[in-house]
Amino acid sequence: MKSTLTDAYAVCxxxxxKHSSSFYxxxxxxxxxxxxxxxxxxxxxxxxxxxxxxxxxQAVPLLNEFEISFDRMLSGRPDPHPHWLALRDVFDxxxxxxxxxxxxxxxxxxxxxxxxxxxxxxxxHYCYLVAGTVGLMLLPVLSxxxxxxxxxxxxxxxxxxxxxxxxxxxxxxxxxxxVYLPEDVMSRYGYSEQDIAAGSSARGWAPLFRHLAxxxxxxxxxxxxxxxxxxxxxxxxLASAALxxxxxxxxSRLRHGDVFSxxxxxxxxxxxxxxxxxxxxxxxxxxxxxxLETQGRFTC
Numbered sequence: 001m002k003s004t005l006t007d008a009y010a011v012c013x014x015x016x017x018k019h020s021s022s023f024y025x026x027x028x029x030x031x032x033x034x035x036x037x038x039x040x041x042x043x044x045x046x047x048x049x050x051x052x053x054x055x056x057x058q059a060v061p062l063l064n065e066f067e068i069s070f071d072r073m074l075s076g077r078p079d080p081h082p083h084w085l086a087l088r089d090v091f092d093x094x095x096x097x098x099x100x101x102x103x104x105x106x107x108x109x110x111x112x113x114x115x116x117x118x119x120x121x122x123x124x125h126y127c128y129l130v131a132g133t134v135g136l137m138l139l140p141v142l143s144x145x146x147x148x149x150x151x152x153x154x155x156x157x158x159x160x161x162x163x164x165x166x167x168x169x170x171x172x173x174x175x176x177x178x179v180y181l182p183e184d185v186m187s188r189y190g191y192s193e194q195d196i197a198a199g200s201s202a203r204g205w206a207p208l209f210r211h212l213a214x215x216x217x218x219x220x221x222x223x224x225x226x227x228x229x230x231x232x233x234x235x236x237x238l239a240s241a242a243l244x245x246x247x248x249x250x251x252s253r254l255r256h257g258d259v260f261s262x263x264x265x266x267x268x269x270x271x272x273x274x275x276x277x278x279x280x281x282x283x284x285x286x287x288x289x290x291x292l293e294t295q296g297r298f299t300c
Contacts, residue, residue: 008089013039015039015047016042021271022241022271023279025242026244026275027237029239030233034233040089043087044087045134047066051108055114060109067105075280079225096137099136103129104133107126110130111130114178115179116179116193118182118183119183120215122182123182126276132158132162133158134158136158139154142237142238143231156220157220160219160246161245162218167213170196172263181208200258204286209259240278243274244271251265
């Protein structure tokens with residue numbers, strides 16, 4: 001059985017390597033048991049995400065089958081697929097809660113039928129479903145003993161990352177018929193979804209971009225403020241994931257909000273630099289949580 005689990009976790013790790021170098025780099029610093037658990041959780045999220053993005057015509061029956069498999073895993077009868085074997089082991093080892101996993105699937109189902117968001121509050125709920133849930137999935141692994149406040153802040157960190165995704169991918173999503181920019185905020189700045197085609201030069205884009213980016217910054221700050229409540233062996237991974245992903249916002253600011261002409265990326269060198277800077281500050285983490293540099297604030 002041990003060999004089977006080792007192989008199962010290795011399959012999950014390959015999924016992370018293939019789909020997210022940033023996620024892989026950040027969480028590779030965890031101890032092996034926690035690291036493997038994170039890979040299994042990521043594989044769950046990636047699988048359900050791929051069903052919706054890559055097979056939209058067949059997505060509903062495939063999601064139904066996926067939920068049945070998840071329910072079997074929860075009942076202790078996992079399908080023989082490596083992803084389910086690994087995730088069952090995670091549920092056996094850690095105080096996992098199934099609710100955010102179900103909510104993640106619900107969020108993916110929403111992407112099949114809802115393509116516009118009226119208000120920022122409505123968008124925030126969507127961000128919880130597809131990303132805040134990931135924070136809740138990971139929390140029992142990163143910190144088996146945790147408070148309700150830590151749960152709230154784990155959700156905030158996931159929401160921050162999803163807002164970052166929305167800003168980075170606004171043009172790509174528009175081409176796919178999806179607009180995640182909330183209509184109440186667009187209206188406030190005299191912007192409409194038709195303006196997306198005009199790129200960063202459209203009237204109203206700069207203040208709209210700044211508004212949503214600053215919202216993301218607030219969520220990053222609140223989410224990372226829980227860092228000192230995590231076990232020491234989890235803090236570097238948490239901080240790395242937050243700062244590497246947040247760097248997409250910083251790079252977008254350096255481009256004056258131009259997320260249209262080409263995809264905003266964080267170079268491998270920059271990721272390494274961020275992690276080295278965190279390591280240099282590691283000795284101070286017992287006294288204070290990391291703070292987001294003011295130079296990352298948006299001025300465009």
